[in-house]
Amino acid sequence: MTSQGLRASPEGIKAAKTALTDKTLSQHKLAVALGITRQPVSKFFAGEPVSRSCFVQICQQLGLSWQKVVSIPDDETSEITAKDKFNDFDINALVQKVRQQRQDRITDQCGTLQLLDIAPVIPINNIYTDITVSEEISSQQWLDIADLALDFSHKSNFHSLTEINNLNKLPGLEAVSRYSKLMVLGKPGSGKTIFLQYLATECNKGEFQPKRISIFIRLQEFAEDTQDDGELSLMKYITQEFISSGIEEKATATILTEGKALILLDGLDEVPSAYVNQMNREIRRFTQTYYKNQFVISCRLGYQNYRFPGFTQVEIVDFNNKQIEVFVKNWFVAVAHKSREAGESIGNLFFHQLNLLENRPIKELAITPILLHLICLVFRVKSELPSNPAKFYEQVLNVLLVRWDEVRGIQRYQIHGDLTLEHKKKLLSQIAESTFEKESHFFEIAKVQHIISNYLNTLPNIYTETGQWQQDMATLFKVIEGQNGLLVEKSREIYSFSHLTLHEYLTAKNIVENFSYQDCNNLMNNITDERWRQVFLLTVSMLPNAEDMLWAMKKKIDLIVVNDEKIQGLLIWLSRKSQSVSTSYQAVALRAFYLVCVGRTPQEEPFKKSIFAAASTYEHKVIINDHIHTPSCDLEWALVGNIAFNPDLALDEFLTSTLICAIELNLAVESTLDDAITLDHVQALKIALHQALNLVTEDELKQKLQSLEKQLPHLNSNSEKIYQWCQSQGKYWIKNLRKILISSRDIAHNWQFNKQQIELLQQYYYANKLIIDCLNQSAYINQVNQQEIKESLLLAFTETNQ
Structure with a gap:
């Protein structure tokens, strides 16, 4: 067999011709590249025998495994394999030797993190938090809006977009162990890169995949570093990197051929658009040629439509409470340079504040690592969560839209070249308000494309040439989706904002930027809808003059119960009763107190339940303690501690x-x-x-x-x-x-409200609580007007309009 040489099998010839085409080579150019004559190359592709050395060289140049290309009778396979392969002992020794030679390289490349707005690098093991992945990709579900809405409850978990079909979840490390070819998808800042770096360092230490060598490649750098070569070759790139660590080319080929590498390809979405197709071909070819190795590729959601053969896709799941807690404690030790005890103590304080009811919108952002990092940055300085939510959310937008790419030097595809940051924000704000008004956090792609088209029509100075984007709104939308991650596909062609908090903020932002008397009246129609609570609070906090809006709220609140005689009688009693009490508390606080007393009392017949139920405890405490103080305890403790006076x-x-x-x-x-x-x-x-x-x-x-x-x-x-x-x-x-x-x-009157009256009282109570919170949020209303509005709350219509 040796004297006759080796011949390619029909399947091998087919694979070689495909590789020749992918590399844009001819048989003549291949021979020139190898430094041999054209004859053996022609024989190779004709299936005729060529010398063993020429056969192997041709396969290596094409990036193919010669063992897969060669046609060898079964009885001769073992002989050739024995001659050309290391035995297990030699392979293991080679792996240990190469790992030792690459130890410092991997540590330097993957052992530290450069966090946003943090000057020193942070050791990865000091801050890494285990991720969880789902084998169910949300964008690949066939659900409609009604199905998604069923899993979204405003009452039980108002500020959490529940993940659909996340029963098939597993730890990230387990997913890598389970699948030899894995594509890890995730939102911007969800932890894709740090996960791959962690895999590289753990493998480098022999703690994970101990029989393999980690190879970490940033695909953006790979594309940029090889652009002068005219082709993308992972084999050549890896070989050159190994050579820089003193590893011979033959050893590199052996490692890859024998499947002894854990190859981590990071940031497929970061590859310049000019190289995307070529990059896909090279990754497909390389992973098929060196199929015995372990592969993990990371990419943003919404960016990669091409599926690499043999790869299983998983999606990084948002942080849960435990992961948030672990991350925060690690953060304050590693970043704030606290001792383990001090860092965990600060982390506990942070976590306590994050779980307070009033901080739910902030916590809804904390499920994404990059945004949790931003929240920690604020807390480190002030020992409290962001006190100006609107300003903080604007910073979050800037990070997701621009800064997160800028700090990493990533140049993404420009939307028609000139769509500025402010244009992007305005467009997203219009999408937010339009979809929020439809009482759904999920919307079809056609709806958004229509909004995009209308917005682009308002920018004639930018879109004057061909209107190409208006002819292909789907393309533009996919670019927006992939670049900033603010819109995520929850099912086939059905989207939502990545965070409900940002959906609310962008809705309020659009209201403020286009505020008018008519807009104010339209907004008032939602004053009793809890879904709009944060929109009201954010709008008031951002308006340069919120007095008109607050007075409009006050008038709308009065109208809720103006036509109900029995409720008006209740309000008259509230006023009378509060005036009979000798106290330093303001009258509105006393009216709130007695209203809650009524609300807590169960209706004997026919409904039996109290009007405000358990919610009244929290609400009553907040309204009254707005005039006293705000303990973080329940109503019973507050009453014992306060009204004893x-x-x-x-x-x-x-x-x-x-x-x-x-x-x-x-x-x-x-x-x-x-x-x-x-x-x-x-x-x-x-x-x-x-x-x-x-x-x-x-x-x-x-x-x-x-x-x-x-x-x-x-x-x-x-x-x-x-x-x-x-x-x-x-x-x-x-x-x-x-x-x-x-x-x-003069208490304990049996009001005997019917079901409709109870619903009106609940709406009235909620709206009064909302306006109190809005008054506290507004920085642009003078104290006189603020006090005047407060003193007019919870009064009968005849009293408030005197």
């Missing part, structure tokens, strides 16, 4: 709680006979009444309450006796209590 408020609170406990006891008995639950309700009722009695100073009221106390069932009673008491005396007891509280304290 005012006997009237404290007494009315405990008397209201007594009534609530009595009603809830009766309702509980009707639904269960569980001893433990029933006794809990009895004990709660006794405690509330006892606390009220401790504050009563009027003898007559005290005697009446003590008489009621004696009528209550004993705590040692079983549930059956308590049930009998509720059936025979419970409702009568509650009726007497109400009668006493109305005559003595």
Whole structure:
């Protein structure tokens, strides 16, 4: 066989011709490149025998494995393999030797990170946080908007775009171990590069894939460094890099041929557009030729349509709470140069603030590593989260649209050359408001293309030549999607903004930039819609003069209940009751306090539930403590700590709680006979009444309450006796209590609101809470007007318009 030489198989000849075409070579040019005559090259492609040395040289020049190209009878395969392959011992020794020679190179290339707005480099192991990936690519789902909306709940998790079909999640390292060819997709700043660098350093240390050698290549640099050669050759690029580490070309070829490399190709989306097609061909050819190696390629979502044969795609999943916590603690140790103990302490404080209800929009950004890094930067200076959200969100936009690419020296394809940063922001703002108004965070691509077309028509000085982008809106949209990652494909041709917080901010930004009397009135139509809460807050904070908007809000709030006589009666009572209390608190705070007392009291018939339910606890605390202080505890603690200074408020609170406990006891008995639950309700009722009695100073009221106390069932009673008491005396007891509280304290009126009135009161309450928050957000309203608006809240229409 050796004397006759080697011949190519039919499949091998086909692969060689494909490689010859891909490299834009002819047989003559191939022979010249090898320094041999044309004859052996012609024989090679004709399937005739050529010398072994020529055969191997031709395959190597074409980037093919000669073992896959050669046609060898089965009985001779082992002989050639034994002569031309290292045994396992030699291969392992070679891997260890090459890894040792490349140790410093990988450490220098991948061992540190240059973080945005941080001067010193950071060791990667000091800050790396394990990522999670999903085997379900969101853009490859066949779902419609209705399906996506079902998984998006404003009530239970308002500021989180829940990932769809993320049941098939697994740790990033496990995905690399499971698949020999892996494409890692992710949003900008989701951690793709740091993941590949981490793989390289762990392999370099022998902690991951210990029988392989890591090769890390930034594809942008690869394209730029080889542009003078006229061709992209990964084999040549890797060989030259190995030579710089003192590794011979033969050893490099052996490593790749035997599949002993972990090849990490980073940033496919960062390749200059002129090289994209050529790069795809080279990666496809190289990964097929040296198929035994492990390959991981990273790329942004929305950028790569071409699928490399044999590659499994996974998508990086947003950080969960645990990953955020780990990242933050590592950050304050590594970046802020704190000790481990101090860094974790600051991290705990950060994480606590991030989880506060009012910081939900900030937390919604923290699911992306680059944005979590920005939040940490702010916290490091002020020990608090961004105090001016609108300003911070603008900085986030700048990072995603421009700075994140600039600091890494990435030049992306320009949208018709002259679309400036401000044009991009305005376009995105128009898309945001238009889609937000349609009550959906998901929208079809055709909708966005229409908005883009209309916007480009307003820029005649830029788009005057051929209008080519207006003929191909799909192309323009894909460029916008891939370049900044603000729009992400959630299903086939259905998109959303990458973060709900940015969708809200851009909506508010567009409202502010185009603010008019008509726009203000349109916005007021959404004042009771919780979905618009952040838009209102952001709009007020950005308007140079928010007084007109705030007064418009006030008038709209009054109109919510203006036509309901019973609710107007409630507001008249609120005013009367608040005026009867001697306290330093402002009247609006007292009206809020008594409104919550009404809202917390369950409706006995027919609806039984309280008007504001559990939400009233948080809302009441915020409104009232706007005039006192803002503890981060629940209502019960706040009342014990604050209204103790005012006997009237404290007494009315405990008397209201007594009534609530009595009603809830009766309702509980009707639904269960569980001893433990029933006794809990009895004990709660006794405690509330006892606390009220401790504050009563009027003898007559005290005697009446003590008489009621004696009528209550004993705590040692079983549930059956308590049930009998509720059936025979419970409702009568509650009726007497109400009668006493109305005559003595002017509280506990049985308003008997119907379902529609309860809904109106909930909307009214929510809208009043919203305007209080907006008043606190606005930096451009004078104190006189601010106070005037506050003092006019929670009043009957006849009182507020006097």
